[in-house]
Amino acid sequence: MNFIRQFLAILRVNLSGAGQRKGSVLTIIIGVACAVGVLVSMLAMGTGARRQAMGNVRDDRVTLTSVGAREFQSSIPRDEAVVARDLPGIKKGTDGEPIAVFESLVPIEAGRRVTGTRIFFPLVGTTANFTQHQPEIHFTGGRVFQRGLHEMIANNACARQFTGFGIGDRRSIRGIDWTIVGSFDEGQSQQCKVYTDVETLLSAFNRNTYNVVSVMLQSPADYDAFRIALQANPTLHLEARREREGVEEGFKGLQGILDFASYFVGTIMAIGATLGAVNSLYAIVDSRRRELGTLRAIGFGSGAIVVSILCESLLFALPGALLGAALAWVFFNGLSASPFGYNFQLAVTPSLGVIGVVWALVMGLVGGLLPALRAARLPVATAIRAA
Numbered sequence: 001m002n003f004i005r006q007f008l009a010i011l012r013v014n015l016s017g018a019g020q021r022k023g024s025v026l027t028i029i030i031g032v033a034c035a036v037g038v039l040v041s042m043l044a045m046g047t048g049a050r051r052q053a054m055g056n057v058r059d060d061r062v063t064l065t066s067v068g069a070r071e072f073q074s075s076i077p078r079d080e081a082v083v084a085r086d087l088p089g090i091k092k093g094t095d096g097e098p099i100a101v102f103e104s105l106v107p108i109e110a111g112r113r114v115t116g117t118r119i120f121f122p123l124v125g126t127t128a129n130f131t132q133h134q135p136e137i138h139f140t141g142g143r144v145f146q147r148g149l150h151e152m153i154a155n156n157a158c159a160r161q162f163t164g165f166g167i168g169d170r171r172s173i174r175g176i177d178w179t180i181v182g183s184f185d186e187g188q189s190q191q192c193k194v195y196t197d198v199e200t201l202l203s204a205f206n207r208n209t210y211n212v213v214s215v216m217l218q219s220p221a222d223y224d225a226f227r228i229a230l231q232a233n234p235t236l237h238l239e240a241r242r243e244r245e246g247v248e249e250g251f252k253g254l255q256g257i258l259d260f261a262s263y264f265v266g267t268i269m270a271i272g273a274t275l276g277a278v279n280s281l282y283a284i285v286d287s288r289r290r291e292l293g294t295l296r297a298i299g300f301g302s303g304a305i306v307v308s309i310l311c312e313s314l315l316f317a318l319p320g321a322l323l324g325a326a327l328a329w330v331f332f333n334g335l336s337a338s339p340f341g342y343n344f345q346l347a348v349t350p351s352l353g354v355i356g357v358v359w360a361l362v363m364g365l366v367g368g369l370l371p372a373l374r375a376a377r378l379p380v381a382t383a384i385r386a387a
Helices: 003-016 018-054 078-084 156-161 198-204 220-232 243-287 289-297 302-332 350-377 380-385
Strands: 061-066 100-111 118-126 137-142 151-155 170-173 176-186 194-197 212-216 238-242
Touching (some): 061 220, 061 243, 100 170, 100 198, 118 198, 194 198, 220 238, 243 302
Parallel strands (some): 118 194
Antiparallel strands (some): 061 238, 151 194
16 A cells, blocks of 8 residues: 555544544643743843844944954044044034044943942943934933933933932942933833043043944945045054944843853753653553554555644644744733843744744654654554553
8 A cells, every 4th residue: 555545544533533632632732832931031131132133223334343352341542433434434413523422431330210229330421412312212201311410311211220310310430420311212222321521431430431433424336435534544443343333242141141042941951841742642552552453464565554643743733833923922022121130022933833843843743752762563453452
């Protein structure tokens, strides 16, 4: 008898009897759904965090730092910063000046409103034209800081998450009271962002160099010409990176931690679900020993039996995968999270659903392999005599 006809006939018989084995079938589906739901919901942290990090990224913005240094360790002398702002390819602002901002980063801390936990994040000193460089900033109250004054502006995410960032609030930094004079939104960002005048910040911390020079190009296509001009200038010891590259590099560590935690927990859940599937399929095979022996006796091959039981296992795993992905989307998509002080919303995407389905099919394949081999190795006489 043709292998495919044998396989289809056995599979049809297997599935037609699924209603009589509801307990075993539900055990497989529920176990797979739980494993997939946990995996997808945890992977949604990494997806949501990356979406948050890349939300305001533009391809026409470039970050300059000292060679081989990250932003906090970078040190750019004032004279180099001035020369860098005149490199070719930089877009001119409404005032006719190049859109280039000089920034200095200083870590500050604040307490969360609910838990009181102290979180560190950067206070960014910047130049007056920063709003041209970051057009996604929209003021919702107050005004911009004034040069030479101990004033700060904070985005609304700061006011929601931490104490002391409402307009009029004062914060003590280096023994000096700094006043919050404005609030703003910055695209879809949920990260606390605080800006002040860069020269005032440098004076308060006795510094004389910037950490970063950020420029806006006339178009993304000008990046190569800008970078070549930078490298050709012997007075500049700086390296350029697209904003996207810098954000991705800075986010790589957090992404790795989140992905490791997701797959670690997901693997533990998958092992449990797979063992449950193995036990359930063993029970199904044992309940059909006489049926399988009869099929072998009338000429059905062991290969067709193995493949049909594997396919049956995969078909039971598939609804579990879809159920788990759907539950992850219903309960976790858009949920706010803040591991390690990084705030974002979980994002359950179609690509994560596909990962969940593949994960479930692997569980179904592994879980069905041993029961399938056992069914194929049953002695025909023993199987027929089984009650």
